[in-house]
Amino acid sequence: MGTSPDAPASAGQLASQLLGAMAYGELSAFGRLSTDSRYAPTLHDRAVLAKIAVGAYGNFALLNGRLSEMGTDPEEAMLPFQRAFDHFHERTRPGDWFESVMKAYVIDTVSSDFYRTIAGFLDPGTQRLVEQVASPDQATEVLRVLLRRALSDDPRLASRLALWGRRLVGEALTQAQRTGLEHPLLGPLLRGGGDARAKVRRLTGELAEKHAHRMAGLGLAA
Amino acid sequence: MGTSPDAPASAGQLASQLLGAMAYGELSAFGRLSTDSRYAPTLHDRAVLAKIAVGAYGNFALLNGRLSEMGTDPEEAMLPFQRAFDHFHERTRPGDWFESVMKAYVIDTVSSDFYRTIAGFLDPGTQRLVEQVASPDQATEVLRVLLRRALSDDPRLASRLALWGRRLVGEALTQAQRTGLEHPLLGPLLRGGGDARAKVRRLTGELAEKHAHRMAGLGLAA
Numbered sequence: 001m002g003t004s005p006d007a008p009a010s011a012g013q014l015a016s017q018l019l020g021a022m023a024y025g026e027l028s029a030f031g032r033l034s035t036d037s038r039y040a041p042t043l044h045d046r047a048v049l050a051k052i053a054v055g056a057y058g059n060f061a062l063l064n065g066r067l068s069e070m071g072t073d074p075e076e077a078m079l080p081f082q083r084a085f086d087h088f089h090e091r092t093r094p095g096d097w098f099e100s101v102m103k104a105y106v107i108d109t110v111s112s113d114f115y116r117t118i119a120g121f122l123d124p125g126t127q128r129l130v131e132q133v134a135s136p137d138q139a140t141e142v143l144r145v146l147l148r149r150a151l152s153d154d155p156r157l158a159s160r161l162a163l164w165g166r167r168l169v170g171e172a173l174t175q176a177q178r179t180g181l182e183h184p185l186l187g188p189l190l191r192g193g194g195d196a197r198a199k200v201r202r203l204t205g206e207l208a209e210k211h212a213h214r215m216a217g218l219g220l221a222a
Numbered sequence: 223m224g225t226s227p228d229a230p231a232s233a234g235q236l237a238s239q240l241l242g243a244m245a246y247g248e249l250s251a252f253g254r255l256s257t258d259s260r261y262a263p264t265l266h267d268r269a270v271l272a273k274i275a276v277g278a279y280g281n282f283a284l285l286n287g288r289l290s291e292m293g294t295d296p297e298e299a300m301l302p303f304q305r306a307f308d309h310f311h312e313r314t315r316p317g318d319w320f321e322s323v324m325k326a327y328v329i330d331t332v333s334s335d336f337y338r339t340i341a342g343f344l345d346p347g348t349q350r351l352v353e354q355v356a357s358p359d360q361a362t363e364v365l366r367v368l369l370r371r372a373l374s375d376d377p378r379l380a381s382r383l384a385l386w387g388r389r390l391v392g393e394a395l396t397q398a399q400r401t402g403l404e405h406p407l408l409g410p411l412l413r414g415g416g417d418a419r420a421k422v423r424r425l426t427g428e429l430a431e432k433h434a435h436r437m438a439g440l441g442l443a444a
Contacts, residue, residue: 058276
């Protein structure tokens with residue numbers, strides 16, 4: 001927990017840290033998405049968001065299972081990340097249904113990009129699991145369709161959701177940087193010398209760029 | 223919706239009403255359980271309640287699928303029951319984690335008894351589905367184990383949870399009576415003459431007795 005990126009963690013430790021962060025992320029996404037689902041405008045939409053929450057639980061269960069297989073207590077692996085994720089959620093409470101859907105979409109996509117980058121430094125087994133959990137999937141597509149529909153039904157939503165998207169990605173990247181620097185997760189990225197903060201800035205720049213591309217795909221200014 | 227039990231609904235209508243009530247019950251249980259899961263004392267307990275919520279979603283999906291197969295719009299079948307369920311949940315907000323677990327257990331068991339009684343008057347296909355969804359299962363057992371553990375860890379919980387259990391079953395049976403009398407669901411039970419209210423009282427008496435038996439199994443006064 002107090003380990004700085006200068007003290008390189010073993011590959012196994014890094015893998016369990018990454019999977020612990022992802023597991024807590026999925027478990028907290030499950031809780032938030034399912035709570036938000038209650039504010040859906042129709043029972044159909046509520047069921048759609050509930051199904052996405054169930055998918056997050058499925059990812060959590062997969063990650064949990066892998067951590068146990070690795071001999072790591074899943075609860076111990078998750079705990080160091082709890083405060084940062086909870087803090088992120090506290091700071092980004094959606095004001096309504098559309099903000100909930102946007103938040104689900106932004107978290108899903110930005111965190112997937114982040115996890116896959118980190119996994120690129122790890123063993124092939126961990127990489128495969130991360131790819132499985134953090135690839136754009138049906139849920140991502142369903143969220144995009146919900147957002148497109150909402151934006152076409154009420155074009156005035158665009159400026160509000162664009163602003164909300166910027167707020168979300170800003171908070172998400174701040175958390176990702178903090179998590180990466182406080183825990184040894186970003187260790188492999190930072191190894192080999194050079195300015196650590198500059199490397200982290202480059203990574204967050206790349207994540208922000210991919211996000212901007214997705215927002216443009218929705219017709220929103222990022 | 224305004225149909226009184228005196229105007230018998232067809233068997234198909236009754237089946238879709240029962241499945242609609244159950245489907246909304248499962249969808250709302252999903253939302254409440256997953257929200258409550260966030261207040262779990264440990265991440266392990268949180269995951270346990272999340273898994274039970276996921277099971278409720280699975281039941282919802284099954285019921286939803288059957289309604290669609292029957293040519294009934296699931297949303298239309300659920301809507302008439304939304305107010306009563308939401309009202310029940312509003313009136314029974316758990317004050318802490320233990321009350322959440324007790325609530326999950328009481329709703330799971332009492333509503334299953336109720337649905338299975340009603341299904342006894344319906345076609346074998348509907349009966350089978352109701353048995354599948356509303357039988358005591360692993361989730362019921364997990365909740366019972368959580369309650370037993372909590373009561374053995376802190377015996378002072380017993381009087382509070384006993385009181386809470388009485389409150390929950392009182393509200394649940396009031397809702398079940400109201401739902402049964404407002405909608406034609408109790409029609410088959412009430413047919414054949416006799417005092418309708420006395421028959422409903424007998425049914426709720428049976429449900430209360432089974433509940434009391436389960437509370438006694440936990441060492442609680444019902």
